[in-house]
Amino acid sequence: MPITGPLARYLIQADHAHDHLQFPHVIVKVIEKKHGKNYADERTLVVVFDGDYSFEDDCIVHGWVEEIRQQSHRGTFKEVLLVELARRKVFPIF
Template sequence: MLNYPSEATGGGNSWSTMLVLLAPVQHPLRIRLMKVKEFLDRFNEESQRIVSDIFEYSKFILHKDRKYKTIREEHIPLRAYLVRKDISPDAEIELGGEAHDFDAMVTYGVAGAEQKEIIEVVQAVPAGEHIVRQALIQGEMSVEMRIEESKQLNAFPWPIIDAIKKKHNKMYADKRVLLVSVTGEHTLEDDEIIESWIPDIQAATMLGNFSEIYLVETARYIIFKIH
């Protein structure tokens, strides 16, 4: 694990945890090219709107709109990576879209030379995750749903392994950083659980044509290097 101070202040479904989860939230930006600082500032500003509106939060959790899906699956892990890797706020970031073959591209100077870093993001989720998520937000966690939730927790780290393998199957021609995100609900926000997964993930996957592969726990913005 990369050792940085934790930004989380709570656990479970407390409002403090929601604040941490939503801190970078922003609808998909129409501006595709901007400074890293602007990217982070825009997300932080928009997060206040979502946190203050329980209906918006529900739509965010349930992916009621494409923009919320993009936030959860791409932009939150991206924000975590930019902050944890201490990417310069003056670097430029271009957000990918459906017409692009990447999720983000960061451009910054190294020893007077321009360097580009292409970032690919994927979310690791167990089968049926959306059903449990919907029951949780709607207050309908029956005994059956609790059993299903337990099964999903026990499925890890295989959803992470599957996500990495599927990205390898894309056979990208260029070098990219791969971010594999997992929610705090699945890690229980516990470093020991995550670190117990890493040897199995490393044994079952390879670096391949990626330059680096990181596991991102979105609840606390912590990144763990896999390869």
């Protein structure tokens, strides 16, 4: 039986809040997974995220970039970029 009414709205909001708490850890995991591919050619890694997760706030994204730099590395990539899809804004990580 589907959940409806105020409880459904609360559960959706709780799930959404949980998703927000996963950043920037999710990005670090994606970068590390790509490092495992061991590409032979020179590539730029572009990680795209929805602006909803950062509330389209540059300060939040800059905080993520600092955390990502501490937890990951450039590896064999020429550069690693974080791109907010909604605003098409690029944040260089490495």
